[in-house]
Amino acid sequence: MSITLDQVTKRYQGVPVVNDVSLDIGDGEFFVLLGPSGSGKSTLLRAIAGLSGVDHGRIALHGRDVTHVSARERGVGLVFQNYALFRHMTVAENIEFALRVRRMKGADRRQRRQELLRLVALEGMDQRLPAQLSGGQQQRVAVARALAHKPEVLLLDEPFGALDAKIREELRRTIRQVQRELGITTVLVTHDQEEAFAMADRIGVMNLGRLLEMGGPNELYTRPATRFVATFLGAANLILGRQTKDGIRFGERPVSAISAVPPHGLREHEVVAVVRPEEIEVAPTREALASGYLARGAVDEIVFTGALERMRIRLDGGADALTLAYSNGDGNPYLEVTRTQHEQRAFEVTKGQSVAIGVRRVHVLPTPLSSFTVCAANEALMIALAQQPMLVELASRMKTRISTRMEPMLGVPGAQCGDATAFSGTTVIASQPDVAHQAEWLLQRGADEVLVLPVNALPPQRVLIHWADEAVRSATLAVSASVLRHVSAEAVYIGILPQLTPTAQRPHGMRALLDARSEAQAVHGLEMRTELRFGDVAPELRRQLGESPGQMLILGVCDVTRLAEPFGSLLESARWPVLLVRRENRENEDSVP
Amino acid sequence: MSKFRQPSVLPGFGLTFGFTTFFLSALVLLPLAALVLMAASMHWSDFVHVVLSPRAIGSYRLSFGASFLAASINLVFGFIIAWTLVRYEFPGRKLIDALIDMPFALPTAVSGIALTTVFAQNGWIGRYLEPLGIKVAYTWIGVTVALTLIGMPFVVRSVQPALLEVQRDLEDAAETLGAGRFYVFRRIILPTVLPALLTGFTLAFARAVGEYGSVIFIAGNLPMKTEITPLLIVIHLEEFDYKGAAALGFVMLVISFVMLLTINLLQAWGRRRLVHSTR
Numbered sequence: 001m002s003i004t005l006d007q008v009t010k011r012y013q014g015v016p017v018v019n020d021v022s023l024d025i026g027d028g029e030f031f032v033l034l035g036p037s038g039s040g041k042s043t044l045l046r047a048i049a050g051l052s053g054v055d056h057g058r059i060a061l062h063g064r065d066v067t068h069v070s071a072r073e074r075g076v077g078l079v080f081q082n083y084a085l086f087r088h089m090t091v092a093e094n095i096e097f098a099l100r101v102r103r104m105k106g107a108d109r110r111q112r113r114q115e116l117l118r119l120v121a122l123e124g125m126d127q128r129l130p131a132q133l134s135g136g137q138q139q140r141v142a143v144a145r146a147l148a149h150k151p152e153v154l155l156l157d158e159p160f161g162a163l164d165a166k167i168r169e170e171l172r173r174t175i176r177q178v179q180r181e182l183g184i185t186t187v188l189v190t191h192d193q194e195e196a197f198a199m200a201d202r203i204g205v206m207n208l209g210r211l212l213e214m215g216g217p218n219e220l221y222t223r224p225a226t227r228f229v230a231t232f233l234g235a236a237n238l239i240l241g242r243q244t245k246d247g248i249r250f251g252e253r254p255v256s257a258i259s260a261v262p263p264h265g266l267r268e269h270e271v272v273a274v275v276r277p278e279e280i281e282v283a284p285t286r287e288a289l290a291s292g293y294l295a296r297g298a299v300d301e302i303v304f305t306g307a308l309e310r311m312r313i314r315l316d317g318g319a320d321a322l323t324l325a326y327s328n329g330d331g332n333p334y335l336e337v338t339r340t341q342h343e344q345r346a347f348e349v350t351k352g353q354s355v356a357i358g359v360r361r362v363h364v365l366p367t368p369l370s371s372f373t374v375c376a377a378n379e380a381l382m383i384a385l386a387q388q389p390m391l392v393e394l395a396s397r398m399k400t401r402i403s404t405r406m407e408p409m410l411g412v413p414g415a416q417c418g419d420a421t422a423f424s425g426t427t428v429i430a431s432q433p434d435v436a437h438q439a440e441w442l443l444q445r446g447a448d449e450v451l452v453l454p455v456n457a458l459p460p461q462r463v464l465i466h467w468a469d470e471a472v473r474s475a476t477l478a479v480s481a482s483v484l485r486h487v488s489a490e491a492v493y494i495g496i497l498p499q500l501t502p503t504a505q506r507p508h509g510m511r512a513l514l515d516a517r518s519e520a521q522a523v524h525g526l527e528m529r530t531e532l533r534f535g536d537v538a539p540e541l542r543r544q545l546g547e548s549p550g551q552m553l554i555l556g557v558c559d560v561t562r563l564a565e566p567f568g569s570l571l572e573s574a575r576w577p578v579l580l581v582r583r584e585n586r587e588n589e590d591s592v593p
Numbered sequence: 594m595s596k597f598r599q600p601s602v603l604p605g606f607g608l609t610f611g612f613t614t615f616f617l618s619a620l621v622l623l624p625l626a627a628l629v630l631m632a633a634s635m636h637w638s639d640f641v642h643v644v645l646s647p648r649a650i651g652s653y654r655l656s657f658g659a660s661f662l663a664a665s666i667n668l669v670f671g672f673i674i675a676w677t678l679v680r681y682e683f684p685g686r687k688l689i690d691a692l693i694d695m696p697f698a699l700p701t702a703v704s705g706i707a708l709t710t711v712f713a714q715n716g717w718i719g720r721y722l723e724p725l726g727i728k729v730a731y732t733w734i735g736v737t738v739a740l741t742l743i744g745m746p747f748v749v750r751s752v753q754p755a756l757l758e759v760q761r762d763l764e765d766a767a768e769t770l771g772a773g774r775f776y777v778f779r780r781i782i783l784p785t786v787l788p789a790l791l792t793g794f795t796l797a798f799a800r801a802v803g804e805y806g807s808v809i810f811i812a813g814n815l816p817m818k819t820e821i822t823p824l825l826i827v828i829h830l831e832e833f834d835y836k837g838a839a840a841l842g843f844v845m846l847v848i849s850f851v852m853l854l855t856i857n858l859l860q861a862w863g864r865r866r867l868v869h870s871t872r
Contacts, residue, residue, distance in 0.1 A: 051765050071768045078769040084762035088784045097780075098770035142766075149771060 001063070002027050002185035003048060003153060007527055008057035009490070010043055015461070016490055018044050019209035020057070020527030025202075028183040030176070032196040035206035036232070041189045042157055044206070048187065049155050050074045062152055077146030081158040083138045085130040091117075091141050092126040098149035116144040119178050136167035143175060147182070154179070156188040160195065172198060193233050197221070205229045208488040213525065225366055225525070226485055227325075227399055230274045235336050237275040238325035238399060240371055241364075242424070244268050248364060250322055255292055255362055269448060270370040270424035272325055272400070274363040277338040281358040282313070283347060289358035295322050297335065299353050309344050311337040313357060325371065325400045368475070369449070369482040371395075371425035372402045375442065377410040385430050390457045390577065397486040400425075411438035423447040430455060431574040436564035439571060443560040443582045449479060450582075454574040460552035464544060465493045465528065467556030467581075468537065468566075473516065474523070475583040476556030481524035483554065483579065491528035493517065494544060496537050538566045545576050556581045625846065631839035643829075643837045644844050651817040652825045655733060657848065659821075660801035663740035664748075667797045668790060671748025678749075679756040693749050696742055701806030708739055709811045731813030736821065739807045744797030751796065755789030788860055795856045802849055 003025040010018040018040040025031045033041040046052045048059060050071035058067045066074050086094055095116055099109045117123050120140040130138055139159055146154060156175070160168040176199055179186050190196055196203050197217045204214045205228070213220060213229045224230040227238065241250045248255050248271065255273075283289045286296075297313040304310075315322055315333045324333045335357065349355060372395055376382035382404050385391070395402050405427075409415035411434060427447040429438055431454040439450045463484060467476045484491050493516050497509045513530040520526040533540050545551050553576060557563065560582055571578055632640065643649065678690055696704060712719045712729035719729060729735045759782055767777045805823040812819040822845055829838040 046765075049765075049769055051768065071765070072771050072773065074769070076769055078766065080762050080766060082760070082762060084760065084766040086763065086767075086781060097767070097772070101771045101773075101776060145766075145770070 001025065002029065002061065003031075003187065004058075004060040004063075005044075005048070006058045006060075008044065008047060008054050008059060010040075010047055010052065011055050012043075015488060016209050018047065018054075019488065019490060020529075021206075021209075021211045022057075022521065022527055023204060023211060023214070025185060025187065028185055030179055030186045030188070030199060030201045032200035032203045033187060033189045033206060034191070034193060034196040034203050034232075036191055039206040040209040041191075041206045045078075045155050045157055045187060045189045048153070049076050049078045051078075075149070075151050076153045076155055077149070077151035079139070079142050079146050079154070079156045079159045081161040083130070083135075083142045083162075085138055085142055085145070087130050089129075090126065091122070091128050091130070091133070094130070094141055095145050095148055097145060102149065112148060116147060119147070119181070120144045120174060134167075135163050136171050139163065139171060140174065143178065147178070147184075152185065154184050154186045156186065158190055159188070160190075160192075168195075175199075197233075205232060207232070207485070210485060210527075211525075212485055223363060224274065226482075227272065227365060227367065228485060230363075230365065231399060235277050235338075237277065237280075237335050239273045239275055239362075240323040240325050240401075240424075241271050241273050242268060243271050243364075248273065248362065250294065253293065255294070255359065268422065272365045272367060272370045274365060275335075275359055276361070276363075277310070277336045278340075279359055279361040280335060280337045281343075281360060282311075282337065282339070282349065282355040283358065284355065286356045289356055291358035291360040294357045294359045296354065296356055299349050299351055299355060300334065302349070302351055307341065309339045309341075311339065311349070313337055313355065315357075316354075323401075366478075367482045368478045369398065369400075369426055371400045372428050372451070373405050373423065373425055374402060374428045375405045375407050375410065376430065377406075377408055379406065381430055382406060384455065385428060385453065388428075388453055388455060388457070390459050391428060391451075391453060393459055394483075394486060402428075411441045413437075413441075415441075417445055425449075426451055426579075428453055431572065431577075433572055436568040436571045439580055440560055440563040443557075443563070443580065448582060450580045452571050452578045452580065454577060457552075457577045458550065459487045460489050460577070461550040462548070462552070463487070463489050463491050464541065464551060464553045465491060466496065466537070466541060466553070469556070469558035470512075471558050472556035472581060472583045474519070476554060476581045477516070477520045477524050477526060479579065479581045480528075480554045481520065481526035483552075484526060487552075489552070491520075491526060493520070493528050493530045494541065495530060495532045496540050497532065497534050498536070499534050501534065538570055542570055542573070545570070545573075549575075551576050553578045554581065555579070556583070558583070628839055628842050628846065631836060632843040635836045635840060639836070640840050643840045648816050648820070649822070649825060649841060649844075652820050652822040653844070653848070655736060655819065656802060656822040656845075657852075659733060659736045659740055660798050660804075663737050663744055663801050664794050664798035666737070666741050667744045667748040668794050671745055671793060671797075672752055672786075672790060674745075675749045675752040675756055679753060693746050696746050701743065701804065702810065704742055705739060705807030705810030708735070708742065708807065712738065712811065730811055731815075731819060733819060735811040735813070736808055736819060739811050740801040740804055743804050743807060744801050747796035747800060748790070748793035751789045751793035752786055755786040759785050791856060791860050795853060798856075799849065799853060802845065 001024045003023070005021055005023040008018055008021045009016055021044060033044060035041045043052065047054050050066065050069060054067065058065060060066060061074060061076070086097065089097070092113055095113045096109045099112060113126065117125065120143055122137060122140050122144070125133070125137070130141065133141065159175070160171060163171065172195065188199060200217055202214060203217055203220055205212045205220065207228050212226050213224065220229060221233050224233065230236045230238070239250060241248045241255070245268070246254060281289055281291045286293050295315050297315045299311055300314045301312040302309065313335045315335060322333065372391060374382055374386045376385055386402050386404055391402060405419055407418050409418060423442070423446045426449040427442050428451045429435060429442070431452050435452055439452060442450050463480065465476065465480045467473050480491060493513065495509060495513045495516070497506065501509065509532055513532055517528060517530050520528050541553060545553060553570070555567070555578060557580055674693070678686060709730050711717050712735060714720065714723050714728070714730070716730070722729060727734070729738060763781055764777055767781050772780070803823065805827070808821055809824055812821065814820050814824060822841060826838045826841050829841065
């Protein structure tokens with residue numbers, strides 16, 4: 001491995017800007033770190049270069065631990081967005097800078113300089129000053145300069161940001177060529193997904209300091225695991241559907257074109273599906289569709305962009321309407337559609353025309369958190385809770401919807417649900433006295449996750465994870481990973497052993513901890529710390545949560561009949577949010593016809 | 594269409610150029626010409642006698658020597674002050690930034706008296722220097738101290754904007770290329786701020802050569818030892834020897850002009866290497 005990052009964390013004024021990033025980059029690989037501004041990608045690059053230290057974790061280059069080695073001795077080449085050329089030096093002096101520092105002989109320097117100038121196609125420019133070169137040429141000089149001392153790793157920090165489109169294209173090609181020719185391991189940081197697709201062997205997508213997903217461009221585009229990656233890499237329509245025994249359904253309609261494994265197995269639950277704009281087909285009638293029928297709608301907007309035609313189609317309402325995970329500003333459900341010239345010629349549409357919509361390919365996200373449903377016994381509380389800042393923030397980051405559900409008999413033992421439909425997504429209730437019984441009531445009636453939310457809670461900075469039973473470990477980790485992708489917080493798994501655990505059994509506790517960590521990392525892409533405590537579960541968790549504000553608890557439970565007794569005081573404190581994750585071994589029941 | 598001219602914010606080249614020449618003539622050239630004329634009306638032997646008298650030569654040495662020394666001290670410490678103000682964020686930074694300009698505003702006599710009080714043999718600092726055998730007040734050292742105080746803001750204020758220009762990226766780039774701190778300073782930072790440093794040096798030097806008010810209080814004014822040329826000129830004036838004063842003034846003028854011209858030429862040479870961006 002050329003570059004190995006192990007749980008690298010960098011905090012700025014207490015907030016993690018790079019959060020537990022672990023990463024292996026192979027020899028000669030072209031790796032692109034992609035993310036929006038402020039996602040921590042540049043900070044991570046600077047940490048690899050050694051220009052800023054890390055607060056936690058290790059960095060190794062070619063097997064050598066360089067965590068505490070200065071930039072000077074790391075042997076990396078770095079290229080900046082603004083070129084950072086030394087303006088008082090000629091091109092030749094700029095390129096030879098690293099060689100002069102190393103006291104290389106004049107003749108050798110000249111030879112190396114010629115080699116590099118040939119490599120970046122700038123022969124004969126030796127005696128120019130940077131100010132006499134165009135932006136693209138300056139950046140070529142910067143690349144040559146960064147390669148002069150034969151670094152083991154080349155780092156590029158948004159190198160094309162200041163260039164116009166044509167030159168950008170050309171320089172991309174040059175850099176890719178140089179990289180292949182030298183076989184040098186390269187990391188490029190960018191916010192431009194097109195650039196990432198064009199250059200990368202592998203892409204790592206970052207958001208809020210976390211490395212969300214890694215993979216080849218095609219793999220990430222067609223099979224994203226997270227909402228963020230699905231929507232950041234190109235356009236995506238997010239549609240809420242239901243996993244049933246017979247497959248995925250949108251409303252009442254089964255959809256045949258399906259990929260990916262549903263997050264909860266075959267048990268019925270809500271799922272989030274990604275439909276790319278180019279996978280949607282439009283036709284005058286349902287019968288004329290070559291692909292599976294999805295819905296009807298009216299063309300609302302057509303934009304011609306050359307090769308492609310972009311459309312927005314407003315979905316018709318009604319009982320069998322599609323449920324979009326989120327809708328545009330005015331609340332109307334729109335589908336984004338793109339069509340090729342070829343498709344346009346086959347069926348020309350005009351604005352306002354009613355069309356049948358089909359879908360060629362649907363990808364189901366393996367995320368367990370699909371949408372939020374606010375549930376309360378009275379309308380005032382329900383409305384207040386639906387506007388709760390943390391919930392609104394979380395839903396907007398997750399690009400999902402908050403629906404409401406009135407349950408007048410919430411928490412009353414033995415009472416039936418007021419609403420006959422099944423619970424979908426995460427059910428949200430207000431933290432108040434007796435909330436433990438309400439949570440119990442909901443979990444017993446089919447809710448999978450219940451978020452107990454204090455009315456004044458803010459997005460957490462630290463998320464504690466614990467499960468009361470090993471059977472819910474996997475589900476809890478999946479939910480935790482999903483939550484942590486959308487908040488800028490550190491994740492800590494708290495393992496708790498009884499106070500009187502015999503010394504001989506303590507290694508088992510440690511083993512369970514390490515297993516949890518490696519499962520989180522391998523299966524869910526979640527980097528988390530682990531802490532082992534001794535004592536009773538509920539008081540210990542309560543003590544941890546009470547230590548500092550801004551914490552949240554994700555608690556996996558199996559037994560939903562006696563929730564109030566151990567965890568009542570945890571849920572009713574109204575000082576921290578608690579997300580309860582329930583799973584029973586119901587998969588077996590479900591698979592029995 | 595033939596009459597089309599590039600519009601400019603301030604109209605009228607003729608008018609503005611007229612003002613420029615008028616003000617330069619009225620405030621700089623005419624008084625200087627009068628000075629030269631006055632000196633020229635002297636007999637050559639008289640001129641040489643005044644200008645090359647041992648007392649005059651001693652005063653040149655002190656005036657230009659101390660000014661040069663003071664400007665050099667400012668070059669180093671002014672740079673450090675500017676660096677501190679630009680690169681670090683600390684409580685009271687704004688206050689210190691404002692204090693820099695104080696020597697501009699203070700009547701020079703006041704700073705002279707204040708310095709004398711502090712550096713006299715029984716002053717706050719002077720009393721500790723005395724046992725070490727260092728006398729500041731009433732020696733050439735005192736003159737240098739006064740001139741340093743007067744010139745310091747010039748260096749700081751010229752270097753500050755130039756330092757802001759040195760982006761951190763440049764230092765980072767040099768560091769990843771393997772350069773040590775001193776190397777980065779010598780090869781990256783210094784060349785970038787050198788023109789500004791030289792400007793600051795020139796201004797501080799020019800100001801020091803012409804300084805009168807603060808120096809006469811701390812210098813002690815012993816002929817041949819701590820007497821600066823401006824003081825000698827005043828002494829000539831007090832004896833109603835206007836021609837002698839003009840002669841000394843003329844010599845100062847020539848020496849100053851030669852020195853400033855040299856520095857300016859040096860700067861122009863340096864700037865040619867650093868062609869400004871055309872973008």
